[in-house]
Amino acid sequence: MYNHNRDKSHFEHKIREIELLTEQIAAKHILYGTSNLFFEIQQLVGNLKREIESHCLTYSGGTHILDEQIRHLHEQDELLTFNRAKIYIVVEKNRTTTTTIALKQIGFVAGGAQVYGGASLCVGSLGLACAAYGAPMIAHGLNNMYENGYYLLFREEQSGTLRDAYRFAATKLGYGNNQADLVYGVVDLSLSAYGAGRKVLGPREKSWSLFHNIQSDYIRGWQEASKTAMALDLTSGSITGWQMYQIAKEN
Numbered sequence: 001m002y003n004h005n006r007d008k009s010h011f012e013h014k015i016r017e018i019e020l021l022t023e024q025i026a027a028k029h030i031l032y033g034t035s036n037l038f039f040e041i042q043q044l045v046g047n048l049k050r051e052i053e054s055h056c057l058t059y060s061g062g063t064h065i066l067d068e069q070i071r072h073l074h075e076q077d078e079l080l081t082f083n084r085a086k087i088y089i090v091v092e093k094n095r096t097t098t099t100t101i102a103l104k105q106i107g108f109v110a111g112g113a114q115v116y117g118g119a120s121l122c123v124g125s126l127g128l129a130c131a132a133y134g135a136p137m138i139a140h141g142l143n144n145m146y147e148n149g150y151y152l153l154f155r156e157e158q159s160g161t162l163r164d165a166y167r168f169a170a171t172k173l174g175y176g177n178n179q180a181d182l183v184y185g186v187v188d189l190s191l192s193a194y195g196a197g198r199k200v201l202g203p204r205e206k207s208w209s210l211f212h213n214i215q216s217d218y219i220r221g222w223q224e225a226s227k228t229a230m231a232l233d234l235t236s237g238s239i240t241g242w243q244m245y246q247i248a249k250e251n
Helices: 002-029 034-053 059-124 130-154 161-172 177-197 227-250
Strands: 199-201 218-220
Touching: 002 034, 002 059, 034 059, 059 130, 059 177, 130 161, 130 177, 161 177
Parallel strands: none
Antiparallel strands: 199 218
16 A cells, blocks of 8 residues: 555656646747647646556556656757757858858959059059059959958958968068958058049049149049949948957957
């Protein structure tokens, strides 16, 4: 009689345990249909009670079945928890990759704009500003196109020849790659700022001087640029500035 009461007590304890576990797991993993899971467990408990009452199953046997079910629920809980963490990591990685791809696309197009701007500067100044501004702008543009284009093709970061040259010079001077990248960013922004702020000869229909290119015939580069080009330049500059800020934070 004592063993019977003890087995019955264990069985009832397991019922409370599996019901509590079901509620906890449902609250953690199931947005809808929580009652369905609880109903299934109640069905299992009801069937076990009927089997015991009809003497087809002992309380000890019912406890064993509930133990097995509890073990399975714990296993499923662990699997769901692990998969949820895995999915979260994948989502975050995809989100980061998508953002990076968008930035690289902007960088690639902006690099092309730099090449065009540098070439225009060389032609517009009749070569006078080519060595000081035009050629460096072209070099930075080509390097930016290479680095961003490489990532878009292979999904891997790759430094271009010009950045490597900055890093080599920094190493010789006793500095690291981060300092070299900061200088690269400063020069990149400076060249873009010069390209936007330089004076260019105004279109002939807007010219007030027929024979001399006087001061009023010159307008700022940003006034000549289209809205799209200006937006691209500002976005690219902001990205470069943000990258420089991240490098500075690391230091």
